Amino acid sequence: MVERGHVLVTGGAGYIGSHAVLALRDAGIPAVVLDDLSTGRRAAVPADVPFVEGDAGDPALLAEVLERHPIGTVMHFAGSIVVPESVEKPLAYYANNTLASHALVEACLRAGVGRFVFSSTAAVYGIPGTLPVDEEAPTRPINPYGRSKLMTEWMLRDAAAAHGLKVVALRYFNVAGADPAGRAGQCSRAATHLIKVACEAAVGRRPGLLVFGDDYPTRDGTCVRDYVHVSDLADAHVAALRHLEGGGEGGVFNVGYGHGSTVREVVAAVERAAGAPLSVRIDGRRAGDPPELVAGIARITRTFGWRPRFDDLDTIVATALAWERRLLETVG
Numbered sequence: 001m002v003e004r005g006h007v008l009v010t011g012g013a014g015y016i017g018s019h020a021v022l023a024l025r026d027a028g029i030p031a032v033v034l035d036d037l038s039t040g041r042r043a044a045v046p047a048d049v050p051f052v053e054g055d056a057g058d059p060a061l062l063a064e065v066l067e068r069h070p071i072g073t074v075m076h077f078a079g080s081i082v083v084p085e086s087v088e089k090p091l092a093y094y095a096n097n098t099l100a101s102h103a104l105v106e107a108c109l110r111a112g113v114g115r116f117v118f119s120s121t122a123a124v125y126g127i128p129g130t131l132p133v134d135e136e137a138p139t140r141p142i143n144p145y146g147r148s149k150l151m152t153e154w155m156l157r158d159a160a161a162a163h164g165l166k167v168v169a170l171r172y173f174n175v176a177g178a179d180p181a182g183r184a185g186q187c188s189r190a191a192t193h194l195i196k197v198a199c200e201a202a203v204g205r206r207p208g209l210l211v212f213g214d215d216y217p218t219r220d221g222t223c224v225r226d227y228v229h230v231s232d233l234a235d236a237h238v239a240a241l242r243h244l245e246g247g248g249e250g251g252v253f254n255v256g257y258g259h260g261s262t263v264r265e266v267v268a269a270v271e272r273a274a275g276a277p278l279s280v281r282i283d284g285r286r287a288g289d290p291p292e293l294v295a296g297i298a299r300i301t302r303t304f305g306w307r308p309r310f311d312d313l314d315t316i317v318a319t320a321l322a323w324e325r326r327l328l329e330t331v332g
C-alpha cells in the first residue's frame with residue numbers, strides 16, 4: 001500500500017496557505033499546492049513545492065491530483081474571504097466556500113484521503129454573548145461569509161460521522177503579521193484588515209487610516225480583536241495534522257491568543273514600529289462589527305499542545321511592517 005504522507009494545500013498561494021506551506025516544509029512534510037490564483041500569487045509558493053493551477057471544486061482535476069500524489073491529508077484554505085463582498089454576492093460565496101468544499105470532500109472520500117483540516121473563522125460566532133468565546137458558544141453568523149463557512153463545518157462534521165473522515169476545523173480569529181524570515185506575507189490588493197491597512201499607511205501606500213467607531217463599550221472606545229500571528233496559525237495546522245496522524249479525535253478549535261488589542265492599541269504599535277505618527281481619522285462604526293472578539297483557547301492548547309511563539313502585538317506588527325516595506329521595494 002502506498003504511504004499517504006503528503007498534504008494537499010488548497011489556497012496555498014494565498015496569505016495563510018503560503019505560511020502553512022512553509023510550516024509544512026520546515027517540518028519536513030511534503031506538500032502539493034492547488035490554487036486557482038484568483039487572489040493568490042504563484043510566487044508565494046516555493047519553487048520546490050509541486051503547484052497545480054486550478055479550481056479546488058473541480059471534481060475531474062481533484063481526482064487527477066489525488067491519483068497522482070500520495071495525499072493523506074487535505075488542508076483546505078481556498079475560499080473567498082471578504083465579508084462585505086459576501087453580502088453583495090452571497091451566491092458566489094456559497095459556491096466558492098460551500099459547494100467547492102463539497103466537491104473536495106467527495107473527492108477525498110473517493111480517493112481514500114483520511115484527514116481534513118479546514119480553515120474556518122470566528123465569523124461563525126457572529127456577535128458573541130460571552131467572552132472569551134469558546135467552541136461551545138452558539139454559532140450565529142451575521143453575514144453570508146460566516147454562514148458559508150459554518151455550512152462547510154457542518155458538512156464536514158456529518159462526513160466525519162458517516163464516513164470516518166478525520167476532520168479538524170480551525171476557527172481563526174484575526175490573522176496578521178508575516179513570516180519572521182521574510183519569506184511570505186500578505187499581498188491582497190484591496191486590503192481591508194486593520195494591521196495590513198495600517199502598515200500600508202505607514203509605508204506611504206495610502207494616505208492614512210480610518211478608525212471605525214470610538215464609542216464602543218471597550219477600554220478606549222474602539223473595537224477589541226484577538227490578533228494571532230500567521231506563523232503561529234500555520235504551526236497550529238501542523239499540530240492538527242500531527243494530532244490526527246497520531247489517532248487523535250477531530251473537532252472544532254479556536255485559534256487566537258485569548259486576549260485582545262483595541263484599534264487604538266494597534267495604531268500605536270504600528271506608529272512605534274514605524275517610528276512616525278500615522279494620519280488617523282475617526283469614522284463611524286462599520287456595520288456588523290462586534291465590539292469585542294477574544295478566543296477561548298483552552299481546547300487547542302490542551303488537545304494539540306499548541307504553544308504560540310509570537311504572542312505579542314509589537315512582534316506581529318513588526319513582521320507585518322517589514323513585509324510591507326519589502327513589498328514596496330520589490331513590487332513598487
Ligand SMILES: NC(=O)c1ccc[n+]([C@@H]2O[C@H](COP(=O)([O-])OP(=O)(O)OC[C@H]3O[C@@H](n4cnc5c(N)ncnc54)[C@H](O)[C@@H]3O)[C@@H](O)[C@H]2O)c1
Nearest residue numbers: 011013014015016035036037038039040055056078079121
Ligand atoms: N485572513 C483572515 O483573517 C482569515 C480569518 C478567518 C478565516 N480565514 C480563512 O482562511 C483561508 C485563507 O484566507 P487568506 O486570508 O489566506 O485569503 P487569500 O485570499 O490570501 O487566500 C485564498 C487562496 O485561495 C485561492 N482560491 C480561492 N478560491 C479558490 C478555488 N475555488 N480553487 C482554488 N483556489 C482558490 C486564492 O487564489 C488564494 O490563493 C480562507 O478560507 C479564509 O476564509 C481567513
Ligand SMILES: O=c1ccn([C@@H]2O[C@H](COP(=O)(O)OP(=O)(O)O[C@H]3O[C@H](CO)[C@H](O)[C@H](O)[C@H]3O)[C@@H](O)[C@H]2O)c(=O)[nH]1
Nearest residue numbers: 121122123173174192193194197210211212223263286289
Ligand atoms: O481600516 C480599518 C480596518 C479595520 N478597522 C477596525 O479594526 C478591527 C478589525 O477589523 P478587520 O477588518 O481587520 O477584521 P475583522 O475583525 O472585521 O474580521 C476578520 O476576523 C474575523 C474573525 O475575527 C473574520 O475571520 C473575518 O473574516 C476577518 O476579516 C475592527 O474593529 C474594524 O472596525 C478600522 O478601524 N479601520
